[in-house]
Amino acid sequence: MTTPNSRSIAIAAKGLRKAYGDKTVLDGIDLAVPAGTVFSLLGPNGSGKTTAVKILSTLVTADAGHLRVGGHDLAAGPQAVRATIGVTGQFSAVDGLITGEENMRLMADLHHLSRREGRRTAAELLERFDLIEAAKKPAATYSGGMKRRLDIAMTLVGNPRIIFLDEPTTGLDPRSRHTMWGIIRELISGGVTVFLTTQYLAEADELADRIAVLSDGKIAAEGSADELKRLVPGRHVRLRFADPVAYRTAAVALRETPRDDASLVLQISCDGSQRELRALLDRLDSAGLEADELTVHTPDLDDVFFALTGGTRVPNETEEAVR
Ligand SMILES: Nc1ncnc2c1ncn2[C@@H]1O[C@H](COP(=O)(O)OP(=O)(O)OP(=O)(O)O)[C@@H](O)[C@H]1O
Structure with a gap:
């Protein structure tokens, strides 16, 4: 089995701090995400997940901390970091007024691909994300799941090795969510590193190699889903x-x-x-x-989440029938 130490670290943060006014959002957190793994950041609303994604993807500046993404120091080489990563935020980059294909071409232009290469990449990704039929329709007419797929397809135009997915399945129905999980698994099997934030604990359980729970600006616990579940009594x-x-x-x-x-x-x-x-x-x-x-x-991850973030819940354990 591959251990974190035996791989290169794709995303590393030491002492990451960020405050907005007198509100400390991230209070000196440490993270280490090995290349080719999925790391999930969980936490209640407003706990700082999106802030962490924005900082690590160079959209917002940290107040303090030593940060490296894709082997580049974030403070010294933000351009180099940007060239390595893709970001799909809670708010889609898709322009609804133009077609899916035009959105893809626009992205190809932003990545300075030649016209021919841009067309080829757009066609390939539209096919991969099952958007060929809808490619010539305005993106505003797409369903939520289709828009989300187009958003991820656009993120992949530059072939990023590290992808930040900020709540990629929020608002999707169960079928679209499972489709998205399949897409994320496919990315992982291609060796991409994924930094995933989610409100759905089952999603982290399903996809992540390691999970960190943010609470009160700190990492309250970190480990595999099984390790976290062992923290909570009740078996x-x-x-x-x-x-x-x-x-x-x-x-x-x-x-x-x-x-x-x-x-x-x-x-x-x-x-x-x-x-x-x-x-x-x-x-x-x-x-x-x-x-x-x-x-x-x-106990399931919901139990862990409530135990670590100070809430209470009605027990809803997962069961394994033995006979
Ligand atoms: N630009 C900003 N100015 C002031 N406060 C901000 C700003 N951005 C975020 N915050 C505050 O920082 C805290 C963390 O916000 P953030 O969006 O990172 O949380 P989150 O964990 O992603 O929440 P959610 O699950 O609701 O998306 C919140 O209290 C939010 O109000």
Whole structure:
């Protein structure tokens, strides 16, 4: 497995600070995104995700911090950074008055591609993003998902190796969101580094190699989705019985267990490891009991998010049916 240390770092921030007036938005954060990986920045509304993207993509200046993107120092070589990156913001760069194809050509001109190369690149990307049929229609007539696809296609005209996606699926329906996830996965398999902000924790869970949670201007936690989920207690096993007698016997055998008499369900604290599951099954076996259903419950990223950003939530654990 590739570890962060064994790859070059595409995006690095040390002591990144930014305040607007007396409001400190980023209070000295450190980030390191290995090349070819997806890094997701999560955080509540107004926590500074877009500010971080704007700073790292040279649109806004940091107050302090040592920042390197694509091997270039951000303060010394912002032009070199701009030549390496692509940015798709919350607010689309698509011009609705002209066609999808014209938007692409405009982008090709901005990248100083020759006329021939511009046409070729535009056609290739429109095809890749399933926009050929709509290419000659004004972009204002496109659906939200199509506009977002055109936006990303435009970002790719310069063949950037590092892409910032600021909430790329906000407002998209589930189908368009899944299409976008497929597009992002395709970018990743092409070796592009992706810096993704999102409000959808499932999206970070689905796509990101590493996730950082921003809260009160600091990184409250960072790790893989699994590492973050392990930070939150609450893993347990649920046993459901069809037979009330078996249920009551199990409740006595597994004392101290929260129970739900109405649905004949017992809840046992368990980390879900093979060792603990075996011990639990041994206890049931020695009492001569067999549950009708056994499910392992793990906290999801929503639980992590609420735990780290100081909110509360109604539990909604992901379940893995064991049998
Ligand atoms: N140009 C600006 N001038 C003053 N305050 C700003 C400016 N840009 C952002 N802010 C403030 O900085 C804070 C962080 O904003 P930012 O947009 O980075 O958050 P965010 O995490 O991306 O939020 P959201 O999830 O709602 O997009 C907010 O309180 C916002 O009001």
